[in-house]
Amino acid sequence: MSADSGKFSGTLPYAATTLLVECAAYQSRLIPIQRSTGKASVVVIIPLLPVTEQAKNKPYRQTEQTAYVQDNETRSAGHDTAGVQRGIFRVFDATRNTPLPATVCFFFTKSGRKTCLTTNASGQVSLAFRERDIVALEASASDYEPYAGNLVIEQLGGSSVKHAIPMNRTLTLLAVEAKGATRCMIRVGQQIVPLTVLQPGRFAAYDLLPGQYELSIGYGKHAVQRTVDLRSGLNWTSFTKSADTIAIVKSPRPATAPEPSVRNHELAPSLLSIDSIPMIYFEQSSYVLRPDSQRVLQQVAQYMKTHPDYTLEITGHTDNVGTPSLNQTLSMYRAMVTASFLARQGVDDDRFIKAGLGGNQPLATNDTEINKARNRRVSLKLISTR
Template identity: 40%
Template sequence: MIMSKASTVVVSSPTASCLRLTGVVLDFTSRRPLSADFYIQTPGGRRQVGRSLDETGTFTLNLDCGVRMLIIERTGYRTQTLGLNTKVKSNQTDAVSVIIPLLAVDRQGSDQPYLQTEQTHFVQPTAQEVIKGRQPNAFAVTDALTGRAVPAQVCFISTESGKKQCLTSDNSGIVTTSFTQRDIVALEVIASGYQSYQGNFIVDVLDGQLRKHHIRLLRSLTILSVQAASAAYQYVLRSESGGKEIKLTGVPGYPETFVAYELLPQRYQLLVINGQGTVQERRLITVLSGLNTVSVSGLEKVTGSTVTSPAPGWNPADSLPALYFQQSSYELLQQSETVLKEVAALLRSNPNYTLHLTGHTDNEGDERLNLVLSEFRANVVAAYLRRQGVADKQLVRSWRGSQLPVAPNDREENRAKNRRVSLSLVRNTP
């Protein structure tokens, strides 16, 4: 039975309650509160166990010991799942607070992928109306929450001919293909550990211009909920394999609980940082797929500074030459490969350094496509360095589209300076 109470929804369970789960449901992009339905799978089928409120997105669930998986749904959004491991439930006496992010579905549009559930009426051209031409496309497959590239198999099925073509993405998650007639193409994307993506793609314009697309894959949520000793501190995760630090977010309405949901299941170092930016405490934790909980009480105290001097004999500049690209291209130039071979040698001999590389574009064209192009440029550089023997954990990628120009975009000479990947070396703290 579901009972509404003030700003939450409480669910009574027919058996003993093992876990009291509270929190909010938010739109992943806008962070707007959402009303969503919660379900569990039982031998008799799916059963609804709660709903978050429209105005605040808040919910409270009392879950029995047999629940292994939560299913979260809202019309217009992709279904999320959250695994509930036994260790969390058996060790938890207080409520666990979380943020549940929901991702809006991709709507039908011309020359862009969208979920098959969003297909509406579309008239295919007749034989007499077939327009000849070519539409080259690049599809970037990424993790929907972290934005990381995902190696995947992408299959294209033509509605017009029935022909099926399957391609495997490179390490940067990119697949390229061209279409030569107007069509509705079905997409099937499969990647280990992720929900399969079933989508459609309307090929409508055959003008020879490269089009860049994102296919975002969902996996079961991986959430860390930290019961904090004080809301005055910052709580940060640092992956053992490198990459950017992840700052935990406060749960609205729960001032001493901080969460992260843009996570991969792996080992992290949890850092507690005071108002002066000093690391006060730390702990090594293993984050599993599903719900994870940690209390900061009893963490190991950090003594002394965590910053050490650069390796003797090598004092690199913290900024390296930028790598430049042709208009609308992410192909490496020969001079860029020469620079990257030298950078790779430095990184291989100095594993305690990380290279931060950021893709950029000029301001020509659609900014959404510019952002994708800047990502492709960063991915291509990272892939080249990996082929040169650089460890993936030494590479931190980001992309900014046309948002950070180094020169005015007023003439071609200046725009060429903005079509770049910037490189910066950073020494890792132990």
């Protein structure tokens, strides 16, 4: 059971193979446990997404099913377009909003019929419903958790109705224990991404894909490097500085990023104007901090460490691409990543006020790519506690 903060702790038996995380109003997560030798104290982040409540003519997860009985009213089962509802179903990654190759199966309550379809390049399937019914649907895609939902068909007016089927990629979590370490980074493609600091010497990542990665653990001006093979589920590893001193190398520099469409204006080293901290910008559907954002945050952290009577409001925002619920989650991730970076610079986490507003407060109209880029941001505001 978690506290109000969303944190929980417990002991996993050695024979445990799966971790089930359930929370009211959020989708459950089923996480395979990858074995590791010996005992370990693991600290991880487990992201959850909100569920969709039961509704008519709109898919919702079967976990949200409540008592519902259709009346015996019948409609034409022929081919008259007035007695048809054409459903267009888009299957996509719930976090990245990208289309998925998937199989979608429909189970009709009244006839007992089952129909399975494969998505096209846009992640879509379409199907004509010719009678009022309660239809179960299941979607499956490689490396994703199965989607099980229901669809109540009530309206047969010849219209086309678009439906969204968001799917959760099977989580690949990484927990790193490295006593005395001040930082932990992982190479993802050509980028070097910092892991989130959860406790002193404990780091975590929660948005990875299965595969081989290079970890870098920082001790002062040097780092220990290690290659790790991650599988779907919960992975963990530990470092000891004394055992790994032979592998100490210079800390890697972040890979050069492409010229961004919206640049951050760097703060003066003395942070002369605390009322005009530059925005932190993000790429589309991403919550990875860019190098120019990190430079701004380093100066914000420097100011906060020398001015302990300030707290910091960290507010995440998105453009209008994607559903409101997904954008709400993405905006909160952006705020959390920003706070985690500042914490790694030595600022106490209890000095942050984090919020995610989705796309509800755009700086610009979302009519061009440049304007959308301006809206993919985190705003920072220092507040005096005196």
